Amino acid sequence: MDGPTKGLQTITLLSQDARLKGRPKLCSDCGFCDTSMRPLMAQSCVFVENRTAAIEQRVHGRARATADEQLFGVCRQVLAARLREPNPHAQWSGITTRLGALLLERGLADAVITTRAVPGTRFAPQPFLARTPAEVIGSAGNKPCLAPGLSLLDEVRAAGVRKLAVIGVGCQVHALRAAQAELGLDELYVVGIPCSDNVAYPDLQNFLSIVSRSPATVVHFEFMQDFSVHLRHEDGHLEKVNFIDIPMVRLGDVFPSACLACFDYANTLADITFGYMGAPFGWQWVMVRNARGEALLDLVRPLLEFRELLDAGDRRTAVASYLAGLASPRRRPPAPVRKLIAAMMRWRGPKGLEFARSVIEMKMLRNLQYVRSRFGRMEARVVPAHVYAALEPYGPAYAQAFGRALEPRTENQEPTQRPALGAEPR
Ligand SMILES: Cc1cc2nc3c(=O)[nH]c(=O)nc-3n(C[C@H](O)[C@H](O)[C@H](O)COP(=O)(O)OP(=O)(O)OC[C@H]3O[C@@H](n4cnc5c(N)ncnc54)[C@H](O)[C@@H]3O)c2cc1C
Ligand code: SF4
Numbered sequence: 001m002d003g004p005t006k007g008l009q010t011i012t013l014l015s016q017d018a019r020l021k022g023r024p025k026l027c028s029d030c031g032f033c034d035t036s037m038r039p040l041m042a043q044s045c046v047f048v049e050n051r052t053a054a055i056e057q058r059v060h061g062r063a064r065a066t067a068d069e070q071l072f073g074v075c076r077q078v079l080a081a082r083l084r085e086p087n088p089h090a091q092w093s094g095i096t097t098r099l100g101a102l103l104l105e106r107g108l109a110d111a112v113i114t115t116r117a118v119p120g121t122r123f124a125p126q127p128f129l130a131r132t133p134a135e136v137i138g139s140a141g142n143k144p145c146l147a148p149g150l151s152l153l154d155e156v157r158a159a160g161v162r163k164l165a166v167i168g169v170g171c172q173v174h175a176l177r178a179a180q181a182e183l184g185l186d187e188l189y190v191v192g193i194p195c196s197d198n199v200a201y202p203d204l205q206n207f208l209s210i211v212s213r214s215p216a217t218v219v220h221f222e223f224m225q226d227f228s229v230h231l232r233h234e235d236g237h238l239e240k241v242n243f244i245d246i247p248m249v250r251l252g253d254v255f256p257s258a259c260l261a262c263f264d265y266a267n268t269l270a271d272i273t274f275g276y277m278g279a280p281f282g283w284q285w286v287m288v289r290n291a292r293g294e295a296l297l298d299l300v301r302p303l304l305e306f307r308e309l310l311d312a313g314d315r316r317t318a319v320a321s322y323l324a325g326l327a328s329p330r331r332r333p334p335a336p337v338r339k340l341i342a343a344m345m346r347w348r349g350p351k352g353l354e355f356a357r358s359v360i361e362m363k364m365l366r367n368l369q370y371v372r373s374r375f376g377r378m379e380a381r382v383v384p385a386h387v388y389a390a391l392e393p394y395g396p397a398y399a400q401a402f403g404r405a406l407e408p409r410t411e412n413q414e415p416t417q418r419p420a421l422g423a424e425p426r
């Protein structure tokens with residue numbers, strides 16, 4: 001395996017192939033293997049062994065208990081909130097970076113791992129160790145590409161940081177949590193953002209060039225709850241592209257294998273997660289997971305306003321139809337039909353938390369199928385048990401569509417005999 005080699009100045013500009021060269025087949029380049037902690041990779045990497053259940057017991061004190069927790073992870077509270085004075089440069093209102101800044105201001109953290117843009121780009125990520133509140137606030141906004149945030153762990157140690165806050169995505173948080181005891185920190189605050197279908201920077205540029213009429217002027221974009229991508233341009237105008245109109249065939253194999261074998265959309269091992277998908281439009285979706293998460297929410301609470309979460313519609317038919325399409329892909333309908341489908345989805349589709357449930361279930365189904373078809377022998381290690389529990393209502397439809405059970409085959413059945421660690425070709 002290569003590394004620790006790649007300079008953070010350039011790494012995130014590289015293609016997926018260049019970045020993942022010499023790495024295991026499933027690797028999201030989370031940064032862990034660029035550090036002196038690389039010998040701990042086998043115990044830490046989510047793609048070697050998904051240890052979600054054990055880590056949840058350790059950091060949240062219990063296992064997932066409800067149907068919603070199978071999808072969203074352990075939650076003490078789920079809220080819709082936003083900053084009363086939003087940061088116009090933030091992805092949403094900017095709670096995430098505001099909280100990171102507060103941790104520094106109050107002396108609760110000495111440094112924050114966060115991700116700014118590579119100079120001269122808008123969206124190429126450059127993880128860095130912020131030491132001042134202004135630096136954290138300056139890192140607001142998504143750089144929606146693979147970012148090796150954990151590569152800063154050696155710098156953390158060298159700088160003598162004892163109280164660390166980390167803002168990161170699920171694969172980073174899994175490795176961080178698994179190796180937490182070895183970090184030698186007095187305090188660790190883990191602020192999560194949801195994540196799925198991440199890409200390398202050149203693939204993001206390609207995506208923008210395919211979906212937008214003016215890719216060079218896009219300053220902000222997001223996959224919205226109204227079933228379309230919203231792209232905001234330099235002059236302030238908003239371009240909307242229905243999901244169903246995105247020509248996936250032209251995008252090619254844009255998603256790294258790791259992201260297609262990822263089952264932690266909601267960043268369930270963080271102390272607190274700030275997303276948007278389960279919240280009403282314009283609000284943030286807050287999932288508080290443990291006592292530390294509650295303390296973090298209390299820290300930022302005076303700056304927030306709250307509203308009721310929305311939860312409407314019924315996702316089950318749409319998810320079952322998606323499942324059938326996974327097993328037998330259909331041809332893309334012509335443009336007028338797509339327009340009608342998009343309008344129907346907006347009118348009749350699930351809303352709020354029900355929308356988030358549908359998105360997570362579809363990703364789970366797609367990624368389970370991806371692992372089974374491409375990395376079948378790794379299923380027992382890479383797919384956590386909660387995926388089967390979450391998808392259990394679709395068991396009969398799955399069996400009908402794929403001609404096999406949703407549940408994993410038992411230990412003594414071929415082909416999912418559990419290989420010894422390291423025996424699996426990766
Ligand atoms: C690739 C990606 C996919 C996402 N997908 C979803 C989704 O499907 N559903 C959902 O609800 N939310 C998703 N999010 C999270 C969401 O878009 C917002 O980042 C989150 O809600 C925080 O908003 P904010 O205004 O509080 O953040 P801000 O205050 O603007 O701060 C954003 C924070 O994100 C960090 N960041 C930016 N880019 C990266 C990166 N590439 N890797 C790691 N950290 C980064 C920055 O360091 C910063 O700390 C995704 C984020 C990313 C980066
Ligand atoms: S995902 Fe992270 S821990 Fe796993 S192999 Fe890649 S760099 Fe290493």
Ligand code: SF4
Nearest residue numbers: 170171195196259262
């Ligand atoms: S989709 Fe999963 S594996 Fe890929 S970057 Fe996001 S959290 Fe990591």
